[in-house]
């Protein structure tokens with residue numbers, strides 16, 4: 001016997017299955033398409049986690065800026081410290097809510113280095129050899145931080161301490177860990193994952209996961 005595939009019951013059960021697959025309550029509006037919430041904080045990297053003490057950390061800011069410079073920990077601490085609470089969205093489909101990061105805004109950094117008129121993009125360098133690119137307008141997002149703490153404690157080495165970028169409005173691969181360099185460029189150039197097929201921008205709400213093939 002069995003139930004004919006187009007019976008009313010089959011249609012109802014199919015509808016329910018679709019409803020059950022949606023995240024519930026408040027999570028619905030917060031999760032970008034294709035993402036699910038996790039409670040732990042996964043670690044993703046290229047297999048190398050450089051150990052850098054705060055006193056040995058340096059950040060070189062170069063390229064199309066009026067005031068190229070190297071920041072160290074003392075200089076970083078002299079800049080206004082802010083807290084941002086944000087959600088993290090990783091392209092591998094996990095999202096983590098309510099992360100409180102502490103650090104300096106990219107606005108503070110831009111004030112200090114003064115990008116030249118021709119600057120349109122930045123390339124971020126991690127101490128593990130990682131790079132990732134951003135249009136200057138995304139780097140300058142008001143929520144973007146050069147972060148040194150998470151939930152009030154120093155960022156651990158696996159999560160990119162002493163200092164990483166946190167750019168909550170784009171997929172998390174843009175948030176370079178073990179940040180050691182920022183180069184200001186006239187045009188957007190692909191970084192590590194962007195050269196390997198990831199999207200040049202990476203907006204989770206538009207599901208900009210992968211770039212055009214070719």
Ligand SMILES: Nc1nc2c(c(=O)[nH]1)N[C@H]1C(S)=C(S)[C@@H](COP(=O)(O)O)O[C@H]1N2
Pocket residue numbers: 041042043044045046047090091125126127128129130158159160172173174175176177178179
């Ligand atoms: N330097 C560096 N930064 C990096 C990466 C990396 O491999 N090296 N991985 C990126 C990717 S793909 C993601 S999803 C996040 C992961 O950050 P987390 O390990 O703190 O969750 O870091 C990003 N920043």
Ligand SMILES: [Mo]
Pocket residue numbers: 044090091092172173
């Ligand atoms: Mo990622």
